[in-house]
Amino acid sequence: KQEVTQIPAALSVPEGENLVLNCSFTDSAIYNLQWFRQDPGKGLTSLLLIQSSQREQTSGRLNASLDKSSGRSTLYIAASQPGDSATYLCAVLAGAGSYQLTFGKGTKLSVIP
Amino acid sequence: EAQVTQNPRYLITVTGKKLTVTCSQNMNHEYMSWYRQDPGLGLRQIYYSMNVEVTDKGDVPEGYKVSRKEKRNFPLILESPSPNQTSLYFCASSPTQNEQFFGPGTRLTVL
Numbered sequence: 638k639q640e641v642t643q644i645p646a647a648l649s650v651p652e653g654e655n656l657v658l659n660c661s662f663t664d665s666a667i668y669n670l671q672w673f674r675q676d677p678g679k680g681l682t683s684l685l686l687i688q689s690s691q692r693e694q695t696s697g698r699l700n701a702s703l704d705k706s707s708g709r710s711t712l713y714i715a716a717s718q719p720g721d722s723a724t725y726l727c728a729v730l731a732g733a734g735s736y737q738l739t740f741g742k743g744t745k746l747s748v749i750p
Numbered sequence: 751e752a753q754v755t756q757n758p759r760y761l762i763t764v765t766g767k768k769l770t771v772t773c774s775q776n777m778n779h780e781y782m783s784w785y786r787q788d789p790g791l792g793l794r795q796i797y798y799s800m801n802v803e804v805t806d807k808g809d810v811p812e813g814y815k816v817s818r819k820e821k822r823n824f825p826l827i828l829e830s831p832s833p834n835q836t837s838l839y840f841c842a843s844s845p846t847q848n849e850q851f852f853g854p855g856t857r858l859t860v861l
Contacts, residue, residue, distance in 0.1 A: 671850065673852075679855070680852045680853055681852040682852075683849050683850065686848065726792075728850075736781050736783065737809075738793075738842075738850060740794075742790070742792040
């Protein structure tokens with residue numbers, strides 16, 4: 638059974654710092670990997686989707702990489718801002734034909750002004 | 751505006767009283783699913799549907815029912831709610847196996 642782990646569980650950084658969030662998964666036979674942001678009491682906002690054939694995706698200050706063979710993904714946030722404070726979740730979709738997302742438990746990020 | 755909507759957003763009920771949480775999407779997506787989110791356990795899939803009249807169990811289907819009579823709607827039914835179903839529920843949709851879009855969530859409390 639696929640398991641997704643996110644380390645660290647919580648992270649506090651000063652404003653302006655670059656940071657990396659980690660995600661690892663046990664079964665490398667994934668179809669894609671998606672990073673989400675969740676604000677307290679709110680829904681999930683999709684940030685980046687990486688297909689299994691891709692190595693990275695970028696959106697603004699966010700860059701996500703995928704190393705499928707080693708079961709790892711990282712989310713890089715450049716020049717962090719207080720508005721980036723949220724919980725970041727990664728989720729993997731199993732192989733072709735599957736629609737089941739398996740989520741990590743998230744990294745709670747606090748960016749201190 | 752493309753979106754997934756859920757109703758109600760908040761619900762407090764009592765054990766055994768049947769309830770339905772509605773989910774609707776306006777993006778003509780084939781795939782829809784339900785998740786519950788609990789502290790320390792993360793998000794877990796309850797049920798999913800790959801198209802009209804096609805549904806299947808996720809990781810934690812016990813105590814829940816779903817139906818998919820129309821493409822846009824995917825209601826979650828709790829026939830006899832129990833306190834262990836107190837949770838934050840999310841509906842999601844996607845076109846085939848691509849990016850999934852989530853609703854705003856329904857916070858359910860069963861007393």
